[in-house]
Amino acid sequence: MFAAYAARIDPDQPLTGLELGDRPAPEARPGWSTVTVRAASLNHHDLWSLRGVGLSQDRLPMILGCDAAGVDQDGNEVVVHSVIGQSGHGVGPKEPRSILTERYQGTFAEQVTVPTWNILPKPAGLSFAEAACLPTAWLTAYRMLFTNAGVRPGDSVLVQGAGGGVATAAIVLGKAAGLRVFATSRDKAKRERAVELGALEAYEPGVRLPQRVDAVIETVGAATWSHSVKSLRPGGTLVISGATSGDRPTHAELTRIFFLELKVVGSTMGSKDELEDLLAFCATTGVRPVIDEVLPLDRAREGFQRLESGDLFGKIVLTPTA
Numbered sequence: 001m002f003a004a005y006a007a008r009i010d011p012d013q014p015l016t017g018l019e020l021g022d023r024p025a026p027e028a029r030p031g032w033s034t035v036t037v038r039a040a041s042l043n044h045h046d047l048w049s050l051r052g053v054g055l056s057q058d059r060l061p062m063i064l065g066c067d068a069a070g071v072d073q074d075g076n077e078v079v080v081h082s083v084i085g086q087s088g089h090g091v092g093p094k095e096p097r098s099i100l101t102e103r104y105q106g107t108f109a110e111q112v113t114v115p116t117w118n119i120l121p122k123p124a125g126l127s128f129a130e131a132a133c134l135p136t137a138w139l140t141a142y143r144m145l146f147t148n149a150g151v152r153p154g155d156s157v158l159v160q161g162a163g164g165g166v167a168t169a170a171i172v173l174g175k176a177a178g179l180r181v182f183a184t185s186r187d188k189a190k191r192e193r194a195v196e197l198g199a200l201e202a203y204e205p206g207v208r209l210p211q212r213v214d215a216v217i218e219t220v221g222a223a224t225w226s227h228s229v230k231s232l233r234p235g236g237t238l239v240i241s242g243a244t245s246g247d248r249p250t251h252a253e254l255t256r257i258f259f260l261e262l263k264v265v266g267s268t269m270g271s272k273d274e275l276e277d278l279l280a281f282c283a284t285t286g287v288r289p290v291i292d293e294v295l296p297l298d299r300a301r302e303g304f305q306r307l308e309s310g311d312l313f314g315k316i317v318l319t320p321t322a
Contacts, residue, residue, distance in 0.1 A: 001111060002022060003023040005019055006019075006049055006064055009057055010052075011052055014308070018050060031117075035072050035078060037320060038070040038319065039068070042065075046101070049062070064108045065318070066106055066135070069129075079132075081119070082099055083118075090115025100114065109297075130291070134278055136269065137315065140166050145215075151174075155179055155215065158183070158215075176285050181198060186204065205227060213232060216232060220243070220245050221246055225249035225252070229253040291314055292316055293316050294316075297320055297321045
């Protein structure tokens with residue numbers, strides 16, 4: 001079957017390890033189900049895999065992709081939850097939790113096999129492309145906002161780095177949940193788009209906000225860390241799930257953190273129950289993922305290049321090559 005896969009690891013030039021071509025179809029195994037992929041979406045996790053983060057040389061070649069929507073072997077339209085080993089279903093009881101493609105072949109292919117427990121029904125109102133955007137970036141944003149930040153309708157939130165998948169999801173979900181959302185981006189067009197999606201205002205990074213916020217959604221890392229901490233009200237919460245600009249800020253703002261009793265919470269992906277809630281939230285409210293572009297799988301390299309450059313707003317989706 002045709003697939004996009006990691007053939008080599010290169011921390012500095014990750015795309016040199018990306019190959020497109022034939023790979024073996026998944027084999028049946030007890031407790032697992034095979035899904036025919038109709039759509040899969042790109043995440044920064046895929047780039048990090050090509051750099052060797054979470055993916056070791058001895059597991060290559062590895063089909064990339066951790067998000068997918070498709071049809072299971074019984075003809076049901078489904079969404080794949082990509083956290084493997086979380087429950088023990090389909091894997092050994094002592095196997096550590098991992099994200100699809102760290103141990104098991106991923107979704108950038110015609111078919112993918114996952115534990116049957118990891119499959120959820122796709123709401124009829126969501127397209128395959130829309131549903132494929134939810135299990136990583138949108139689930140991450142959902143957990144950051146509603147589980148780890150604990151915000152409620154009327155609260156205020158700053159979303160750093162509008163344009164990325166998680167940040168875009170946080171803006172849309174926050175607006176739909178009745179939050180007052182502020183956003184930042186270096187790009188004027190992305191700031192304008194953030195406002196169109198529901199942000200009250202969007203600013204250049206580092207600009208002082210009109211008010212201190214209840215929570216900050218942080219995925220940028222070093223470049224925006226100081227601004228994120230300074231933007232919080234006393235007792236506020238900074239939730240971080242990524243560090244695309246690096247993980248070593250020049251100023252950690254420790255004095256401000258302890259003096260104002262700020263909370264810093266790490267966040268990674270989300271649970272199957274949270275994904276089920278997110279699917280229901282989208283189906284009920286009419287919220288839909290922001291898709292930048294849909295590409296056939298044989299043009300996956302173009303999608304990776306755009307993701308690496310940051311030249312996108314929302315998600316890039318791959319569909320099987322006809």
